[in-house]
Amino acid sequence: EAARAEAREAAAERAAELNRQLEYHAYRYYALDAPEITDAAFDKLLIELQQIEAAYPELVTPRSYTQRVGGYVSPQFQSVEHMARMYSMDDAMNLDELDEWLERTEAALGAGHATYTCELKIDGLGVALTYEDGRFVRAATRGDGVTGEDVTLNVRTIRDVPMRLSQAALAHMGADARRPIEVRGEVYMPKGSFLRLNEEADAQGREPFANPRNAAAGSLRQKDPKVTARRDLATFLYAVADTAPLHVDSQHAFLSWLKEAGFSVNPNVARCTTPAEVHAFCADALAHREDLDYDIDGVVVKVDSFAQQDELGFTARAPRWAIAFKFPPEEKET
């Protein structure tokens, strides 16, 4: 009994230390966009804390880092409630896990009935752009998925973000053209701009950014729009809070609507009807990863039909109709 009490004491101390470290590194990553450790090292700390809490459930308190939804809403910005929650996705770390998801999804939909849309997973900063009467009115970071940071003035300076939706896209919405829509996508910094920015930083004796994702986040999540305007940021849009007003019935048709509306949509998209075609898309994306002028960290595979997406719905954390097939981290950027 004494030995058990001692083990519990040691576990409680280690859990407290892990919480301190996780909070510190999360602040560095989400608030300062300047992490000191790799994502893998961070995940290792989190997994250790999860294991201790599994062994000693009494250690799980509301303040425990394991209870935090990923993402950080900095007090330096106005906070914005998203029109609908911005979910994260479940990850498939290898082809076996991808196949498990494909099999589960085929089974749920009836074998051989699912068409998938494969898209590149852009390694940038998630944003939500809101348009009213076809005009850009607000931009927010993903934040914790429910509440984001208002970065409207900064996003207004990003040259590929349309300030007005095209007449054709509004016509597509018919009577719903007057309803607000909130499209979602990624703000990224092209690799060429990232290298130039770090050369400038070196020349001025400033701290370089670790990678384009942190550079994009650091350029967007700061107060001065003139700084953002100089950072050559760009976007790819790929989702929307509510598909109904757009009168499109699939991800593929939605991507066409985004293009028609004037948004930047990543051209590397394919509709796949078999697991073999999905594998081929993933292999091709990994093979050509270095040729792209932006960082990707995998492939997003979605059930294409919105009706079938509705059939599958969501778990507490993520949609059942999408999976993120992750690539191994690229070698160091700098």
Ligand SMILES: NC(=O)c1cc2c(N)ncc(C(N)=O)c2s1
């Ligand atoms: N968290 C998410 O749901 C997503 C994140 C991303 C991402 N980083 N890049 C591309 C897509 C896409 N094409 O759907 C998605 S979806």
